[in-house]
Amino acid sequence: MSGTLVTLALIFTELSVLAFGGGNTILPEMKRQVVDINHWMTAQEFSALFALAQAAPGPNMMVVPLVGWHVAGFAGVLVTSLAKFGPSSLITGVALQLWERFKDRPWRRHVQAGLVPVTAGLVTASAIVITHASAPSWTLALITALVAIATTTTRIHPLLALAAGAVLGLSGLGQP
């Protein structure tokens, strides 16, 4: 058990310092670690946990404590949350002291501009990986497509889109 907690701590510490561009860039790595490498859950379970976190209020990284819970109960929640939010918070604290000194430097703007295409690539990769795990049948893929189109082209509330997709899923069409 303690071995599992140490592994969880290491994984989420790494994810914490690599999460440039926000939480959605690290989903494929999170899935790779918890599904492919450590076999703590199936890809479908991972995508279900991600969906639950999307349906909950708050910051969009609530899949982190949920993965901790699934793997190791309350201890897992504590370890994953500390590991994921601790290091990035420390970096924020240090950077806040230095921000006045470096925010107007040219390198800061170059670094920030350079990270934009990387973020775009990583979020797209996340979308592909999560869709692959979440939509194993054509009906579910259709729900993914409908929600993607609706939330891209209209101002529909994300929660409403999630609810509509869940109700469509209730029909059970194309699902085992």
Next chain:
Amino acid sequence: MDATAAPLTLEQHRPSAGELFTGFFMLGLTGFGGVLPLSRRMMVEKRRWLTGAEFTDLLGLCQFLPGGNIINMSVAVGLKFRGIHGAFAAILGLIAAPTAVVIALGVIYERYQDAPTVRHLFGGLAASAAGLLVSMAIKIAWPLRRDVVSLLIAALGVVAIAFLQLPLLPTLLTLAPLSILLKSRQAS
């Protein structure tokens, strides 16, 4: 642009650790699908902790650093007003309620996932959550569509992570410096 137009003449309020906790607690509880716009309303307009310009400046810092913007923002705002105590109060306030909710949902899911109705419901939910992510990817990538260098970098990232399933660390250590180098050359 409205950052400088905020009514700077009105008195700013310096929050206590308790107010930091409750402010971010309400934010965590009410923010669905993106807390950031709500956080501006809470901190700038309603509670007057920050001016619009200060908010924009702190957001710039938080976007520059790894981690979720709003998580970093809570830490930065907490530190700014009440040091380490403030940072703890703010981030704990922000994640307390969502953590409880998400675990409650997780318990329900794990208990009833074998019932076909529940499985179908969550199947639809997961498919639509993926749709939200697709939409987010489109919105982030769309402004880059005419920039060949950016598209190339983004495509490399997609191939490495989604198709080759390479680890994130070496991918980021290769792609980020390359992108920063190419983009800064492009700019100069």
